[in-house]
Amino acid sequence: MPATISRTEELRGLLTRATTLDVRDDAEFQNVMREAPGVLEMSEKQIADALSVSRPTFNRWINGKTLPHVAMRTPAVQWLIQELNTRIKNRTAHSRGSGSDSYTYAEGLVAMGR
Amino acid sequence: MAGEPGSALVFFKFPIQAASLAFSFHCSIAKSDPHLRLRSVDEIRMFAEEGELFGVRSAASNVLALCYAALDESSNEYEVGGLAVLPEVQQLGVASVLARFAIAHIIANDRPWHYGYRIVAYVHEDNQNPRALVDRLGFQHIGRFTLKNAVTSTMKQNPKGEVMGDKFEFPRACVKQLLNWFEKEFRNLLRDGVTPAIVELKPGGLQSIIEALRQEAAEL
Numbered sequence: 521m522p523a524t525i526s527r528t529e530e531l532r533g534l535l536t537r538a539t540t541l542d543v544r545d546d547a548e549f550q551n552v553m554r555e556a557p558g559v560l561e562m563s564e565k566q567i568a569d570a571l572s573v574s575r576p577t578f579n580r581w582i583n584g585k586t587l588p589h590v591a592m593r594t595p596a597v598q599w600l601i602q603e604l605n606t607r608i609k610n611r612t613a614h615s616r617g618s619g620s621d622s623y624t625y626a627e628g629l630v631a632m633g634r
Numbered sequence: 635m636a637g638e639p640g641s642a643l644v645f646f647k648f649p650i651q652a653a654s655l656a657f658s659f660h661c662s663i664a665k666s667d668p669h670l671r672l673r674s675v676d677e678i679r680m681f682a683e684e685g686e687l688f689g690v691r692s693a694a695s696n697v698l699a700l701c702y703a704a705l706d707e708s709s710n711e712y713e714v715g716g717l718a719v720l721p722e723v724q725q726l727g728v729a730s731v732l733a734r735f736a737i738a739h740i741i742a743n744d745r746p747w748h749y750g751y752r753i754v755a756y757v758h759e760d761n762q763n764p765r766a767l768v769d770r771l772g773f774q775h776i777g778r779f780t781l782k783n784a785v786t787s788t789m790k791q792n793p794k795g796e797v798m799g800d801k802f803e804f805p806r807a808c809v810k811q812l813l814n815w816f817e818k819e820f821r822n823l824l825r826d827g828v829t830p831a832i833v834e835l836k837p838g839g840l841q842s843i844i845e846a847l848r849q850e851a852a853e854l
Contacts, residue, residue: 565650565685572647572836573743574685576705580744588743591845595838 528611534559535604543593546584552597554582560603570603571596641693642830643728645735648689648700653682656689659697663718678702678716688736690719690728699728703736705744705751712740712753714804717764727825729767734820735833737771737804738812742846753804758797760790772808777801809854813847816840 534555541548557564568578573588580586588596648656660678681687681702690699699719705712714736719729737753740746746753755773757764781797791797824831833840 568685569649569651570836574704575650576684576686577743586744586749589741589745589846589849591842591849592742592838595842599837 528608528615530559531604531608531611535601535608538597538601538604541597543590543597546587549593549597550581550584550587552600553578556600557582560600560607570599642832643698643723643726643824644691644693644832644834645731646689646691646834647739648682648685648687650683650685653679653687655697656682656687656700659689659700660716660718663700663720681716688732688739690723690732698723699732701732701736703740710751712744712746712751714740714753714755725825726829729764730770731820731824731831733767733771734812734815738816738843738847739835741809741812741850742843745850747806755802755804756799757802758790758799761799768802771804772811773802773804775800776803806850806854809847810851813844813851816844816847 534552537548537555538552541552543549556562556567560567562570564578564582565575568575571578573581577586581588587593657679660682661675664678681704684704686704687700687702689697689701691697699717701714701717703712703714714733717729717733719732740753744751754776755768756779757768759778777800779799779801782795820831822831822833823829833843835843
């Protein structure tokens with residue numbers, strides 16, 4: 521039987537990591553950004569557009585090939601935090617009505633393209 | 635098309651959703667410019683779809699200028715090229731701002747020298763127009779190039795059927811010069827001193843780019 525995790529918990533998990541992130545830490549920044557497409561359910565292109573970078577640039581960030589200057593990381597992480605908060609807020613409001621805040625971990629992995 | 639005299643021009647990174655618009659603009663300019671290469675139609679389309687284009691638009695959202703900035707991983711080079719500006723705004727110094735914006739964007743988001751890459755530009759041998767700009771930006775001549783199999787029939791070729799030109803590199807040492815331009819010379823106005831130049835860049839704005847240039851300059 522697959523483990524069940526709350527979708528909101530997944531969003532909150534990344535939110536916690538993003539809000540406590542030290543943007544000077546290359547590996548931390550890379551890891552948080554790497555999780556963003558799956559957790560936000562957005563494509564690399566969509567996130568790249570939101571951050572005003574090209575898709576190849578964002579792809580290099582999440583694969584650790586290149587990383588931006590620290591000055592560019594702070595607004596990127598702030599954008600991520602805002603997106604996560606918006607989704608958590610929407611899901612919280614929605615789940616109050618439907619009670620459907622959980623999904624299987626296996627479904628989550630598929631949604632993240634793993 | 636540029637709008638009312640003095641109305642703002644917006645410098646922006648072309649969103650991927652607007653790829654077809656950017657591609658159409660490039661094609662409309664490239665058709666009549668025998669020097670504007672140096673990329674095939676398919677490559678320009680790919681730049682647009684990957685979000686590697688920078689543009690200028692009027693208040694009425696008409697595209698006025700375009701350039702690309704893309705990494706060629708096979709040569710470890712970021713190329714800034716395809717600079718095309720509509721004639722009606724060429725006297726405003728649009729190309730100068732757009733090229734600096736594209737270069738600064740690469741430095742801020744990709745830190746090319748940190749990862750062993752460099753920033754280059756190519757100019758057709760008969761194309762005199764961009765040479766003063768390339769020089770002003772700080773690019774240095776590093777050699778010649780030859781395209782033996784010219785990628786489009788609209789490109790000017792020599793009698794041997796080759797397209798030839800010069801290759802330039804933007805040296806890391808010029809980051810300070812670029813930073814100085816953004817901090818002291820660029821006052822959000824174009825060359826006429828009247829037309830506002832707005833750099834539209836989510837989420838951190840131009841200030842984050844300038845701060846990144848400071849960080850890069852501090853590492854020199």
